[in-house]
Amino acid sequence: MKKLTLWALLLAFCMPAHAVTPYQMSDSWEQISIYDVKNPTDLFGEDWAALAAGNAESMNAMTIGWGQFGTLWQRPVVTVYVAPERYTNEFMDRSEYFTVTAFPKDKKDSLLYIGTHSGRDEDKLKKAGLTPEFTPLGNPIFKEATLAIECKILYKEPLKFYLMPEKTREFYNERKITPHIQYIGEVINVWQKSQ
Numbered sequence: 001m002k003k004l005t006l007w008a009l010l011l012a013f014c015m016p017a018h019a020v021t022p023y024q025m026s027d028s029w030e031q032i033s034i035y036d037v038k039n040p041t042d043l044f045g046e047d048w049a050a051l052a053a054g055n056a057e058s059m060n061a062m063t064i065g066w067g068q069f070g071t072l073w074q075r076p077v078v079t080v081y082v083a084p085e086r087y088t089n090e091f092m093d094r095s096e097y098f099t100v101t102a103f104p105k106d107k108k109d110s111l112l113y114i115g116t117h118s119g120r121d122e123d124k125l126k127k128a129g130l131t132p133e134f135t136p137l138g139n140p141i142f143k144e145a146t147l148a149i150e151c152k153i154l155y156k157e158p159l160k161f162y163l164m165p166e167k168t169r170e171f172y173n174e175r176k177i178t179p180h181i182q183y184i185g186e187v188i189n190v191w192q193k194s195q
């Protein structure tokens, strides 16, 4: 035991002070308040976003067009909707956190790619030219993004088919997908690119 402690101490002294942990984010990110996010409604409408969950060992992400910013239980929240069939849902289901990232307009092709291919079948993030980085809490965001919102899951529930308007039921029937799962996440951190 004494020997082990000595080795640990020796190792700690030999590590360079700037040693990079696997969770380090690049310097170009700066932390901002959720209330300073510009045009938040565009994120889920026109501009699209990436929803990611997992960690440095295993993660996945997909494009989302549905979601909201809001307030619940006196907390700032982001709500997203994930079809249970998505590979990303497996990560959402076992994660405490998720992230929503926004990209510059010239990355729309990348978002189209990860929104039409599954991480189950291929390394789609690499093919889409997206580079995962990890927050200090270990959650995935992307080097190419301009805004990253880190959320802690507060509540999740599948949308109920029988409570939906008739037209919306048709949407699910035509696509043969199960109703989306609503994930409400408390906003824990928001970063934007400084330049």
Ligand SMILES: Cc1cc2nc3c(=O)[nH]c(=O)nc-3n(C[C@H](O)[C@H](O)[C@H](O)COP(=O)(O)O)c2cc1C
Binding pocket: 048, 060, 061, 062, 063, 064, 065, 066, 067, 081, 082, 083, 085, 086, 087, 088, 089, 111, 112, 114, 115, 116, 117, 118, 119, 120, 180
């Ligand atoms: C513009 C756009 C918006 C999308 N929005 C959502 C969404 O809000 N929720 C959802 O479950 N799927 C959405 N999708 C579909 C998923 O991104 C798509 O099925 C993806 O391939 C799933 O990948 P995965 O299997 O790796 O998780 C959207 C796709 C696109 C192109």
